[in-house]
Amino acid sequence: MRIALAFLVVVCCAPRLGFAGRSFYGWLYGTEVLPERGIELQTWILETNDRYGTHAKESSIWWGPLIGVTDQLELALPIELEWVTQDNPTRTLFTFRRFGIEARYRLASADPADASRFVPLLRVAAKRDVSVRDDVRVEGDLVTSYEVGPFQAQIDLGFVSDITPHTHHSDARPGAGLSLRLAEGLRFGGEVYSEISFESRAETWAAAGPDLSWTHGRFWFSGAVGIGLYHVKVAPRAMWGIAF
Amino acid sequence: MKIAVFAAAVVGVLAGPGVAEPGGRVTGTVTVTEPDGKTGDAVDVIVYVVGFTEPPTAEVTTVSQKGRKFVPDLVAITVNERVAFPNFDPFLHNVFSQSGARKFDLGSYPRGESKDKQFPQAGVVDVYCNIHPEMAATILVLPNRRHVRTDARGHFDIQGVPPGDWTVFAYARRATKPTSAKVTVKPNAETVVALELARGAEVVHLNKYGEKYHEQTTVYPNGH
Numbered sequence: 313m314r315i316a317l318a319f320l321v322v323v324c325c326a327p328r329l330g331f332a333g334r335s336f337y338g339w340l341y342g343t344e345v346l347p348e349r350g351i352e353l354q355t356w357i358l359e360t361n362d363r364y365g366t367h368a369k370e371s372s373i374w375w376g377p378l379i380g381v382t383d384q385l386e387l388a389l390p391i392e393l394e395w396v397t398q399d400n401p402t403r404t405l406f407t408f409r410r411f412g413i414e415a416r417y418r419l420a421s422a423d424p425a426d427a428s429r430f431v432p433l434l435r436v437a438a439k440r441d442v443s444v445r446d447d448v449r450v451e452g453d454l455v456t457s458y459e460v461g462p463f464q465a466q467i468d469l470g471f472v473s474d475i476t477p478h479t480h481h482s483d484a485r486p487g488a489g490l491s492l493r494l495a496e497g498l499r500f501g502g503e504v505y506s507e508i509s510f511e512s513r514a515e516t517w518a519a520a521g522p523d524l525s526w527t528h529g530r531f532w533f534s535g536a537v538g539i540g541l542y543h544v545k546v547a548p549r550a551m552w553g554i555a556f
Numbered sequence: 557m558k559i560a561v562f563a564a565a566v567v568g569v570l571a572g573p574g575v576a577e578p579g580g581r582v583t584g585t586v587t588v589t590e591p592d593g594k595t596g597d598a599v600d601v602i603v604y605v606v607g608f609t610e611p612p613t614a615e616v617t618t619v620s621q622k623g624r625k626f627v628p629d630l631v632a633i634t635v636n637e638r639v640a641f642p643n644f645d646p647f648l649h650n651v652f653s654q655s656g657a658r659k660f661d662l663g664s665y666p667r668g669e670s671k672d673k674q675f676p677q678a679g680v681v682d683v684y685c686n687i688h689p690e691m692a693a694t695i696l697v698l699p700n701r702r703h704v705r706t707d708a709r710g711h712f713d714i715q716g717v718p719p720g721d722w723t724v725f726a727y728a729r730r731a732t733k734p735t736s737a738k739v740t741v742k743p744n745a746e747t748v749v750a751l752e753l754a755r756g757a758e759v760v761h762l763n764k765y766g767e768k769y770h771e772q773t774t775v776y777p778n779g780h
Contacts, residue, residue, distance in 0.1 A: 346663075347650075347661045347662065347663030347664075348662075348663030348664060348665060349648065349650075349663055349664035349665070350663055350664075380663060383662075383663055423660055423673070424659075425658065425659075425660065425674075425676065426674065528766075529765040529766045529767060530765040530767070555765070
């Protein structure tokens with residue numbers, strides 16, 4: 313009886329660390345990073361449909377290897393492909409849009425048992441625009457997550473600046489989400505995300521919707537279906553990675 | 557795995573409130589039966605007393621990675637103590653654990669580097685290398701400091717045990733089942749117990765992604 317009781321206590325109280333995807337969200341960056349010398353191939357596919365009150369549709373692919381430099385710092389070397397169309401479906405553009413480098417630094421121990429419930433992560437990226445040769449894109453995010461029990465809340469304060477010698481265009485890209493652990497490796501939640509243009513209100517959009525993340529062994533997936541709140545009809549995004 | 561869960565249960569559940577020293581001694585002998593039924597060496601057996609808690613020491617226990625082995629491959633520590641994992645091999649190792657009492661992944665690091673981990677929860681933690689499947693070690697995270705390693709003849713002597721009714725356990729890697737005895741410890745008295753332990757085969761484990769290892773690698777002798 314005592315052994316059975318002991319067994320139950322251990323099974324119920326054993327910590328279930330939340331290895332459920334590098335990000336639990338579709339549009340928000342996560343606060344987990346690779347272990348030192350870890351390597352992962354990561355892919356995103358994202359869409360925005362009927363943006364800006366027009367029929368503008370955009371699909372993008374982000375693909376790149378990630379390398380764990382230390383237990384708290386990882387580097388990514390992404391390339392981005394983009395497909396865009398507006399009112400006339402015959403006038404579409406599919407192009408190799410950007411490449412660059414980004415760093416993600418977790419400002420807390422990489423070990424969930426050592427880290428506090430509050431985990432910040434800083435992300436910076438610099439990318440070259442292939443089609444606009446003198447454009448440099450600078451990106452940044454301050455991501456903070458707070459985990460308690462099966463719940464994880466996250467805020468992602470991001471920005472993007474496209475800089476050329478004569479022009480400068482910037483977006484704020486804030487987002488927030490709440491995720492619930494359903495089982496080991498499986499989470500479900502909701503999130504809100506927006507891109508707020510500082511130059512043109514017409515280019516601002518926002519969406520909110522459900523998300524799902526799943527991890528199995530060396531593979532993880534997360535995705536969200538953003539339902540348009542402002543200047544967009546639907547904005548789905550999926551990410552997945554495989555570690556080596 | 558069952559043994560690990562059982563032992564974790566025992567060290568976790570029987571841990572009672574802290575008590576004051578001084579106390580008595582628990583001594584005795586552990587006999588080990590090997591898988592072929594013969595009496596084996598009683599070295600590398602940890603004997604510990606559970607039923608009370610004590611604070612940890614500042615000591616950092618070392619488990620080296622040397623010759624594609626963890627040395628030693630069985631250690632006992634007190635809850636909240638740390639274990640360091642220095643790499644002495646001329647190639648990378650990746651120490652990890654998927655045990656419920658402490659999951660961690662130290663990543664890959666080369667010779668000359670060391671990483672350490674704190675263990676805040678009592679239980680049995682099985683540690684492996686994600687690159688070399690033959691590397692395996694066990695860390696017993698215990699609620700108090702009353703744990704010793706047996707000598708070459710299987711003798712043990714645990715001193716400073718608080719007076720009371722406790723349980724003494726003997727644990728070895730590859731033990732087929734835990735062995736224990738109830739003891740009553742009295743101040744400045746010696747309590748003698750005899751424990752028997754049966755060793756089985758090494759359990760096949762998976763890598764940190766939950767997959768089978770691709771192949772067994774050659775085990776080099778220590779120092780090469």
